[in-house]
Amino acid sequence: MKQDRSMDEVPAYFSELGRLRMLGGDAALDFANTRHWRDGREIDFLTGYRALIDWAVVAGLLSRAEHDRLRDAEAIMPLQAADVFSAAVRLRDIWKIYLAEATRTELPTDLSQPLDAVRHLVTKALGAPLAIAGLPADTLAGADMALSLARTALAIGAFLALPHAGTLRMCEADPCGGVFLDTSRSQKRRWCAMDSCGNRVKAQRHRLRMKAEAVEPPKR
Numbered sequence: 001m002k003q004d005r006s007m008d009e010v011p012a013y014f015s016e017l018g019r020l021r022m023l024g025g026d027a028a029l030d031f032a033n034t035r036h037w038r039d040g041r042e043i044d045f046l047t048g049y050r051a052l053i054d055w056a057v058v059a060g061l062l063s064r065a066e067h068d069r070l071r072d073a074e075a076i077m078p079l080q081a082a083d084v085f086s087a088a089v090r091l092r093d094i095w096k097i098y099l100a101e102a103t104r105t106e107l108p109t110d111l112s113q114p115l116d117a118v119r120h121l122v123t124k125a126l127g128a129p130l131a132i133a134g135l136p137a138d139t140l141a142g143a144d145m146a147l148s149l150a151r152t153a154l155a156i157g158a159f160l161a162l163p164h165a166g167t168l169r170m171c172e173a174d175p176c177g178g179v180f181l182d183t184s185r186s187q188k189r190r191w192c193a194m195d196s197c198g199n200r201v202k203a204q205r206h207r208l209r210m211k212a213e214a215v216e217p218p219k220r
């Protein structure tokens, strides 16, 4: 993600739950952000296998052609698809636990336990093929259904293993739970996006200030 790109240009996944922009700066972080707080309630954008593969295209983890083959195969292999979806949600939730610990600022934490849990699931997911073989018209094998999960695991593995630009942070808007890479020169990015979480925090502070002024006794 280029730093000077305006937030409107960030790719976004659209579903009946709303818009989910890829604000993490890395597909692994965008995966964690598929579940986060918005307007006081937690929203899970991963609602099923179809949502997983739709999201994976926007996140850059599946090509449109791969997506279409997987979508068609879901009708033939619904049980395999359901298993892949469950495994993806498990990986996402463990990954979020790790990221919450890794971005904690108050106390030094021991990351070894959540990290082991993430690594275990990543290794398991990487047992599936990382590419679909054959022509578009060919029937997919059961193991191919896990392509989006394997690619996501690859992104998480790469995030953990490779150096990345920027600092890993959690959005300061409360509650939000969004994570991102702060690649700003000043290293002071505090929110997923200024036009959403940033504005919400500012409006909240304004309301509190107005309330505090309203209850002050009148001056004589």
Ligand SMILES: [Zn+2]
Residues within 6 Å of the ligand: 171, 172, 173, 176, 177, 178, 191, 192, 193, 197
């Ligand atoms: Zn946020």
